[in-house]
Amino acid sequence: MTTEHSPGTAGRRAYHHGDLRQAVLAAALDVIASDGPGALSLRDLARRAGVSHAAPAHHFKDRTGLLTAIAAEGYDLLARALADAPDLRERGVRYVRFAAAHPAHFRVMFEPALHRADDPGLLAAKERASAELRAGVTDLADGAGTDPRTTGIAAWSLAHGFATLLLTHNLDEPLAGRDPGELFHALAGLTFGRDGTFNGQHRNGI
Amino acid sequence: MTTEHSPGTAGRRAYHHGDLRQAVLAAALDVIASDGPGALSLRDLARRAGVSHAAPAHHFKDRTGLLTAIAAEGYDLLARALADAPDLRERGVRYVRFAAAHPAHFRVMFEPALHRADDPGLLAAKERASAELRAGVTDLADGAGTDPRTTGIAAWSLAHGFATLLLTHNLDEPLAGRDPGELFHALAGLTFGRDGTFNGQHRNGI
DNA sequence: ACACTCATCTTGTCAGTGACTAGATTCCTC
């Protein structure tokens, strides 16, 4: 239960948890993924970790601090997941896979009311993820006359909408157990070409 | 403040509020739209309406009941907003406009953890909205060999993602005060043809 | 006018929660 940080004190409950921050984060992700951020209780997380009710506050200041840390971690994971994607379509697939693999992070990231918007760590991670998203679109700025900005919003909307509907169980029936990434890959083929450009550009370019 | 239900008792505070249900609903939508569902407090809503802290419970049973009522009302409003749309593209625009006009409803609708999933009223309203969404896609089932089901998910994802990003303030900068509906109209033109079919169908059909 | 019933609202209460404070314990570094 409580991790013993020193072998010598085996049997006696350690005063220090060892890695309370990680334990609280992990428990919080569990709760959020299954019951949403509203079901989060700092005292419950403390109980799960086997520490007093006020212990988590030292690591995260308050509830908002915990959620801010989760959001920042989420943006960081997303940025890393998107890096080095070959084209826009694959980037979208990775976006969807990220949401499926880290549902708690994803939900908290896109609920601004939950975190401290001016947190430096959050802002930095968000900027990294944002840069990765933008990078995916500039690849196709060489195309026809369509505004790349608008195109980027379209691509982001498609992936984000799919991910959101997935997490809110609105695609459970159509998926029927299939891999969400595969379905999105197929679906993106209807709107994006294999080379990562919009079909509309080709059509307009003819 | 408190509506007097009888002219004779003017000046004396009425024992009955008059329309507490509507007052609580309206206040709840205000709070949710500005600070999210997590900031909802039944006692605060009661205070705003000028009634005792337990009065709202009679109308909504509990917190979940209140949110379920909001979700049901939202699905009902959405179904009505989508009805009689000329084509899929316009249906998408209306979907986005609905989210912008009823942000609180929209947020609660797509957070299943907040409502009682087996509520009959909710299920009925949800089915009405779902039927309207499906109706928009069957219009283009006459097209080429692409799976209409997949096409429907793509269209829904695009509109839903745009709406979600809009409400989470991720499109504030690109929009810069412009009408979200207009931007989505333009954006949908990149993926849907003017007649409400996917560009990809034409391309494949050539 | 009267009794009956039901919906609505009030008052009182309970356990659980987030935030804060002061103090105890342990770790780390010099």
Add this chain to the structure above:
DNA sequence: GAGGAATCTAGTCACTGACAAGATGAGTGT
């Protein structure tokens, strides 16, 4: 091994959601 910083405990306060019991008023039939 001493001092300081990090981590955790214990106690408290205001607030919240949920529940129960009772008060008030509206509507209805006679």
